Amino acid sequence: MGYTDLDWLAINAIRLLAVDATFAANSGHPGAPMGMAPVAHVLFNRILKYNPKNSKWVNRDRFVLSNGHACMLQYALLHVAGYKISMDDIKAFRTVDSITPGHPEAHDTDGIEVTTGPLGQGFANAVGLAIANHHAAGVFNKPGFELFNNYTYCFLGDGCMMEGVASEAASLAGHLQLGSLIAIWDDNHISIDGDTNCAFTEDVALRFKAYGWHIEVVADGDNDLDGIEAAIKKCQAVHDKPSLIKLRTTIGFGSKLQGTGGVHGAPLKADDIKQVKEKFGFDSAKTFVVPQEVYDMYNKHGAEGAAQEQEWNQLLSKYSGSHKAEAEDLKVRLSGDLPEGWEKNLPTYSPSDPAVASRKLSEIVLQKIHQAIPSLVGGSADLTGSNLTRWKDAVDFQPPSLGLGDWTGRYIRYGVREHAMGAIMNGLAAYGTVIPYAGTFLNFVSYAAGAVRLSALSQVRVIWVATHDSIGLGEDGPTHQPIETLAHFRALPNCMVWRPADGNETSAAYYVALTSKHTPSIIALSRQNLPHLETSTIERASKGAYVVHEAEKADITLVSTGSEVGICIDAVKYLKEKHNLAARVVSVPCFEVFDAQPKEYRLSVLPDGIPSLSVEVMSTMGWERYTHEQFGLNRFGASGAYKDVYKKFEFTPEGISKRAVATVEFYKDVPNIRSPINRAFQQLI
Amino acid sequence: MGYTDLDWLAINAIRLLAVDATFAANSGHPGAPMGMAPVAHVLFNRILKYNPKNSKWVNRDRFVLSNGHACMLQYALLHVAGYKISMDDIKAFRTVDSITPGHPEAHDTDGIEVTTGPLGQGFANAVGLAIANHHAAGVFNKPGFELFNNYTYCFLGDGCMMEGVASEAASLAGHLQLGSLIAIWDDNHISIDGDTNCAFTEDVALRFKAYGWHIEVVADGDNDLDGIEAAIKKCQAVHDKPSLIKLRTTIGFGSKLQGTGGVHGAPLKADDIKQVKEKFGFDSAKTFVVPQEVYDMYNKHGAEGAAQEQEWNQLLSKYSGSHKAEAEDLKVRLSGDLPEGWEKNLPTYSPSDPAVASRKLSEIVLQKIHQAIPSLVGGSADLTGSNLTRWKDAVDFQPPSLGLGDWTGRYIRYGVREHAMGAIMNGLAAYGTVIPYAGTFLNFVSYAAGAVRLSALSQVRVIWVATHDSIGLGEDGPTHQPIETLAHFRALPNCMVWRPADGNETSAAYYVALTSKHTPSIIALSRQNLPHLETSTIERASKGAYVVHEAEKADITLVSTGSEVGICIDAVKYLKEKHNLAARVVSVPCFEVFDAQPKEYRLSVLPDGIPSLSVEVMSTMGWERYTHEQFGLNRFGASGAYKDVYKKFEFTPEGISKRAVATVEFYKDVPNIRSPINRAFQQLI
Ligand SMILES: [Ca+2]
């Protein structure tokens, strides 16, 4: 309260930075920054707890700009607040290799919590950040030590509100009673197609009430700074519900085109800029102006935040004395490393162990490692009994009032909400104290493609336990049998797709996934039982590909993954007996990891001079990079017992052998067969 | 009203068919069929308008089982009602090559309207069916001729309710005031993880009220047949809102495990089956029993439906006299063919025409063909001005009361709801009177991956206008720049991915997409301007790939798509001048279509003896199938002016030439270079 002209100077300076930057870039979105500058100023100058000199302080308040196209608002705020964004960075908005790209990217830019822009994602990330905060408070707070009490604030626009991923996340946030989450909806009645009346006439506040949210309304978000602050404070006081502030604003406030779609996604025209600068009392001849008193004002708030951090550090130091184990645990978590020796808990197997479905092998891994890695927080999209993602005696993460678990719980019941689950995991990972994993059928990871893409782009450690990984799921049929899914995610940069063939490979998948701090993983797991291979080890499988079965003077290399590796081993015998052909077998649990091995190793696995055939019961796409010929399934599957389905599509020792013979025949006159590992040039990375 | 023991005999017979079939298959979901048999019986025996002998009658009521795992309910109903599903088909449930797969597939089974199982999809399909119905009524109904007045009924469970795609569709349905849509929610409080209390505690009815739906509640869906019928009839009477019936049921009604997750996804045990049959008054020694009086009862309702169809046919015949043009239009639509000569409207171009962005070329196609193809119904996910999907003077499809359009409108404002848009298009296509297309950025087609997959599996003609197709979109940056997207959808069976290089190729993409009745298409279009190629024609591009530039004694073939083809043409000159190398250029607007050409043709395009290099500014995955070497982008893009971004990643004549030289060098000692078109064996299709 007690806002003065100085506040309006700051608000208008922020607006004009967005105006100048989009004009200079000849591209970008000035409308939302101009409309949301008042609430942004109130939040960043009066409410938000942060130390701009240490953007990683773990008990800072989190801010998420879900309408990421408004990023000039965020860049302007971060600049004014003293984060590592200079005026030159602002001037380089939307130019190649700047730290101010067209949408905010967390791994690029100081102070950006999560990568946003694809609509709805940021809001769901914010739900994840709030879950992580409630969880951290549950685990670490002790009487007299409120280590974790931050809020998560999220701005979102009409576009985010329309996206299903946000609806899913909102429903779950209401169920979980996430009191530390405060979302502020920029209710400006404009989306790209014009007035929201053309497609979006629902009663949003009532919908959020139905989800169990607390609702506040600010009727004049353009002018009523006191009203904005009061609404936020009321939301802060509601501890058993997330809050939504419906903030009525005018898009492009100040522009001649304010309140219209004309200011949404294109820079203001020169004459409009002139009038708006004059209207705000700025010199229309100058660009990129922030008056010193605005910096000073923000510096003061930033200094308060720095002091709060210092105080917090003292609290932590005291805590370290009285709660040694917890403090140590927290320290390890914040480093991103795993507790020493955790990997000794990974199960290993020998060929005499009974055949087991790899989803079950995954369950065993989780059972064995969860105590050693307390930061591991799991869940499933309502398929717990199928994904086998929950260790025995796991506590559910639930609001205590429901009587189903508590805030310390490490198992999240996501409901049938795959897309939100993916985006929430991105938020969980971004918070810094947990490593999230969650399960669904591999086929339905596709529902979350938008979120998985952002895991990869923003370099977060998120693990998908993707069971029922092929036609091997059997009776559920083509609607549930992935064909294109592995190709899709293998084509996604910085995403590890694992398809382990047995117990040791499953342990390897978890080993690499958990130790890769900046890469998400999808672990594709079978419903059907798989035998353990003769030569698999965690170490060998951790190279992404290795020779499972070597043969002298081999006629062919069979290259396979997951459930088909065992069938290839059987095919070796068949080929020898029926065709007198010697076959090697290579298992490739992960393309991405294999690609990162030295060329010498890769050529030892897939050597020159021998034709190769890939065997995988799904799209052959991508296998041409590793093998000369491909046996796969470039069509949809079938509903039936899995052995019948495999037989129908000839994924049997006979069927593989038939194609191996054809491959050998096809290459018999080719001199100096070159391994596909050899390439004319290197790809850009 | 007036339900008797015979009704309960029918209900229990249907329940027991589901029990017997899942037991025989040792797999499947008996719980929902047992719980929903009462409402299903009321609907199929008293309400639903259909002729089982002609499941394609266009004014039939539509029924969608969104909780597709309950398909034994649907198969049982269709069998009893006299559709082409025999008792042997029921006995073959979930076995290979049966017409009764684990989830309902529209293209396999008589009477199945849409393919369901992936949760939330069916509900959104139903919204599409209802839109198509309102649209058909708007276009074809005339005073005295109510040709279209069917309802769309949709069953859905808690899983569907939690999915974002259903939330998106529900919001749009409320906005559109789809009075002919009646959804029945199986409120059984159970999902796979147990009591819905663990993840799903929102007030669903209030949420739908917020969307603008009419709500009815039936408190005892297990017993109150009169109440069920009354609720449906009340919903039928509401013409300006879609309706939701909250139907409280007991999952697995009759089983010893009724009301628990134990009956959801696994067959009943033998002793449970025995007791439930006895409880229902059936002989526990017999299986797959439908008493004759049940068939008779359904035959009577089916005969009424057949009579209704006959009456309707007479009405249509009269209509053909008084409304000749409309009747002819309808006849063509129902045939699935396009009006004769429509293709003459496709624009063609010559190299002297100015360079144009292919998104703009797409707009020109739509502008030119929309009058010739009245069944074409477009839209966009709130990106109309960017996707350029709306022809001039298009009328919006809107409820007349909003004053923004009317029911005859052919342009749908989908809002920022890509996933629902995809699923709604599947419903639109399934209705039979419209061909849907809709726009978003290529990157955000991924949000709809679940729906696109079902377009392909269920073989519907749906067209995605996917603009901003690469790093060429420039400033929006990596969050919006597709890398993996084309590979993803190219790996999806029965999905055409087009990336036209110029005007004629864009026309070809539309030509093939529109004439492919059973395949969806994604047309990837540029934001930046593209020159018209020397040798492109609609006919040549319609083969999926062709030689754009031939060269005598070529040293290399450059193989490219879309915006990179023109750069490859420039590279030809550069290669000749700087390196004295002769290069051919091949354009591959569509893999899927090229793959279907005779081998002789494919080899003429990609001949033996010449090394080849693919050039496409995204993932190289899949290109190994066509070329020896690949130049692409296996990393995320960058934010900046598109020319700067292309330069950064070396997609310039120089950058291409550098790699072409390396490729020629790499292959110079290889004798008899084999085109990748040659394969050791054929894939299964
Ligand atoms: Ca808006």
Ligand SMILES: [Ca+2]
């Ligand atoms: Ca349920």
